[in-house]
Amino acid sequence: MNPLRLRLSAEKTRVVHIGDGVDFLGHHIRRQRKRGTSKRYVYTRPSKKAVQAIKDRVSERTYRHAQNQSLAQLLTGLNQTLRGWAYYFHRGSAKRTFNTVDHHTWHRVAIWLRRKHSIPSSQLKRFCDQGWRFADGEIAFLGASSVMIERYRHRGARLPTPWTIDSAAGTG
Numbered sequence: 001m002n003p004l005r006l007r008l009s010a011e012k013t014r015v016v017h018i019g020d021g022v023d024f025l026g027h028h029i030r031r032q033r034k035r036g037t038s039k040r041y042v043y044t045r046p047s048k049k050a051v052q053a054i055k056d057r058v059s060e061r062t063y064r065h066a067q068n069q070s071l072a073q074l075l076t077g078l079n080q081t082l083r084g085w086a087y088y089f090h091r092g093s094a095k096r097t098f099n100t101v102d103h104h105t106w107h108r109v110a111i112w113l114r115r116k117h118s119i120p121s122s123q124l125k126r127f128c129d130q131g132w133r134f135a136d137g138e139i140a141f142l143g144a145s146s147v148m149i150e151r152y153r154h155r156g157a158r159l160p161t162p163w164t165i166d167s168a169a170g171t172g
Contacts, residue, residue, distance in 0.1 A: 018042065026050040027092065044092035051097060054085050055104050062108040067116045071127065071136040074112065078105060079142050086147035095149055102143035109134050109141065 016022050021030030028047040033040050061077060082105065086098055113119070113127055113134075129135035 023047040023049065026088070045094050046089045046092075046097050050089070051101065054082070054101055057081060058101075058105045058108050062105075062112040064115065067112065071113070071134070072139045074109065075134060075136060075139050075141050078109070079139075082144040083142070083147060086144035090147050090149050091151070092149075093151060095145075098144040098147070098149075102145050105143060106132075106134070106141070 018029075018031045021028055023029075026047055026049070027044050029042060029044050031040050031042045058078065058081070061074070061081070066074065082101065085101075086094075089097070110121070110124055113124060114121065117123075125132070127134055127136070129140055134141040
């Protein structure tokens with residue numbers, strides 16, 4: 001590491017057991033037993049800190065000071081924010097986390113609408129298009145759950161390699 005002028009930070013470096021898990025770049029990586037079997041696999045999901053950060057961002061966008069914008073502007077901004085966040089975490093077991101973030105966002109938009117229009121909860125249905133999905137014209141709330149999750153394309157020894165194994169090179 002000396003030729004590269006790299007050094008380890010004592011505050012950020014620690015040794016942990018993979019069963020306890022580790023947070024790295026917003027992901028929580030941990031070995032757990034797969035549900036329904038006795039096999040153990042390494043699972044990757046968004047860390048608690050990353051989930052709290054996106055919830056705080058949603059809360060900031062739906063706070064009182066943001067009531068001067070239209071519902072379409074709010075939904076467009078939230079959709080872009082949540083979709084970008086979800087694409088970062090879409091390679092892992094994040095479905096439950098995405099649903100949690102969407103649930104939080106839906107409630108924040110409901111509170112935002114109630115404050116903006118001074119209406120009770122029973123009047124929220126008029127801002128929905130199908131079921132309880134908020135929409136304004138062509139723009140609808142999609143959330144993080146609209147991102148397709150692609151879980152673990154490669155596991156263990158099946159990792160692809162860009163190099164071909166040439167058996168003739170060894171016999172030379």
